[in-house]
Amino acid sequence: xxxLADATPVILPTLISxxxxxxxxxxxxNITEKSRLLILCSPSNPTGSVYAKKLLxxxxxxxxxxxxxLVLSDEIYEHxxxxxxxxxxxxxxxxxxxxxLTVNGFSKAFxxxxxxxxxxxxxxxxxxxxxxxxxxxxxxxxxxxxxxWIGCVVxxxxxxxxLLISDLYWSRASSIAQKAGVAALGLGYAGGEVVSTMVxxxxxxxxxxxxxxxxxxxxxxxxxQGAFYLFIDFSSYYGIEVExxxxxxxxxxxxxxxxxxxxxxxxxxxxxxxxxCIRISYAASLTTLQASFERIKKALISLRPAVP
Numbered sequence: 210x211x212x213l214a215d216a217t218p219v220i221l222p223t224l225i226s227x228x229x230x231x232x233x234x235x236x237x238x239n240i241t242e243k244s245r246l247l248i249l250c251s252p253s254n255p256t257g258s259v260y261a262k263k264l265l266x267x268x269x270x271x272x273x274x275x276x277x278x279l280v281l282s283d284e285i286y287e288h289x290x291x292x293x294x295x296x297x298x299x300x301x302x303x304x305x306x307x308x309x310l311t312v313n314g315f316s317k318a319f320x321x322x323x324x325x326x327x328x329x330x331x332x333x334x335x336x337x338x339x340x341x342x343x344x345x346x347x348x349x350x351x352x353x354x355x356x357x358w359i360g361c362v363v364x365x366x367x368x369x370x371x372l373l374i375s376d377l378y379w380s381r382a383s384s385i386a387q388k389a390g391v392a393a394l395g396l397g398y399a400g401g402e403v404v405s406t407m408v409x410x411x412x413x414x415x416x417x418x419x420x421x422x423x424x425x426x427x428x429x430x431x432x433x434q435g436a437f438y439l440f441i442d443f444s445s446y447y448g449i450e451v452e453x454x455x456x457x458x459x460x461x462x463x464x465x466x467x468x469x470x471x472x473x474x475x476x477x478x479x480x481x482x483x484x485x486c487i488r489i490s491y492a493a494s495l496t497t498l499q500a501s502f503e504r505i506k507k508a509l510i511s512l513r514p515a516v517p
Contacts, residue, residue, distance in 0.1 A: 257433020288318035294434035444485035471504035
């Protein structure tokens, strides 16, 4: 989408040792007079990382130095978060309201992925620009589409056109989806007890997977503080030649191997910009996850002799 707007995306790498959180110094060193938009995602897909308020304040201080730089804050996982971590909306920081476009939706916290209901909040002039494009470009109910970046992106370009995302006024959302959204909001703040119970179940699944994968040889893991994903470093298994399969060269080939050997479907990390990792979703029952882990473990154990 950035390239369609004649902009250039610049991906800033993050490290598993830093819980995949953006280094403010790295951000500041990459911003130029051409930088126009910074994308943040917290809680993050695919890492589950959550930006603490102090870290966001440091980022806000950098943004404040660049009057033409806007921030797109993807907060769709804001209610799926594990204490003691807490969510801070970037627009709530001093001086950031007029600089921030906040995107959110009902897909994650309310398990409404099929309803395609999302929204954007921000300064009126930017929302009006989004409305103009969407009213001409989208025919049916659409969701803005969650941004899935490991860290963040700085869009470089002389001009930045509005992105094709749904807006606060529910443009083109079906009446049925809107009714469902109203029902979800009726559950109370953050989804009330219903969502709280769901998050408790997610935490139980996360704890099981973190402990289990943490005991495997050659695996590096960062404990997620939000969302429902693990982004695990399996790169120690790369380079292994498997009889009847071939060489495991990267995250894509390892995922194919685990699908072939263990009948478990995972997402290669190169889809998110980090080929050393694989994304695992724990939006499934604990029983299913336990069985899946055992299959992955069995498939990896057969490779263990070759792991340094």
